[in-house]
Amino acid sequence: MTEPTAATGTVELPADESGVRHRSGDRPLACLLFAEGALVAAGAVLGPLVLDVLHYRTSASGLDQILGSDLAALAVTAPLCVWVGKLARNGHPAAPVLALAPAGFSVYIWTQLLVGSEWGRYPGNVEWFSPLLLGIVGVGAAVAVRATRALRTQPGLRWSRRMERATGLLMLGVAGFVVVGIHLSSLVDALQEHPVSAGLLTTPNAFWVVKAMDLGLIAPASLLMGIGLLRRRTWARAPAAAVLGGYALLGWSVAAMGWSMVRGGAVDASLGLAAGSTAVAAAVTGYAVAVYRPLFRRAASTSAPQAVPAVLSAGP
8 A cells, every 4th residue: 555745846827718827807997998988989979070969069179179089089099998998807917007098088088078168159969968978087087996996906017217217207398398388378368358369269168177177187297296206106107107198198189189170271270280299199109108018018927837836646
């Protein structure tokens, strides 16, 4: 009669069909992203770009801008929500950070469309579609909350000192550009006794909503993250990466707006501005891809074969 003896060996953990080993998916985040993509696509299709049954209360120039934002939403934001939703369903570590980009973009854009209408100044029926617009904003906020919770259970982003410093300087540059390059001159004009800004005179509600969001949220957040990255604070990395993705989406939206205004022959349209905004959007997208790339490398490393000790029974 023999007695079993223990011998130590190694075995490889089997991979599933996606090549990911023992990584649980975040189904609530995936469902929220799928819902957000569907809502964003529905808003773009119902608007002036496709069916033209959703009529926004804005000027002709504002309508050209909405056409551009709807095009960017339908071509970029909605597909991105679906793709990131699939990543979340498969448990990909990049999903929570990536999800924050379309979530923040959706809340930013559709809040302006919802509360920036010119009531009593222009005809329209946007109020009848307020549940849809509220749904886009609400689900986008829910995506942000769920993604932030998921990030707490993951290891922090690993950035080189060079990447951290470059991104911090970029955040400070964005904050300065938003304040000085975009809003300062029009804000000074708006505070005069007789302002001449076309945006203020034709769409005052949208004018002040954008000012409040950019100067009250976007610029301070960029400033805070830039300072945090330059001081090597790890908490600033994930928000900065998410904001970069949001800036990329916003860049394509602005570029589409510019081309829409050129195509529509708007008075304040500029071919140079449209081309320049397209180049900036492409540059920001490239930088965002470089920031997100390590997350996909991490996923590839975790899906490689893993050797674990095993106890094998043997007899003499």
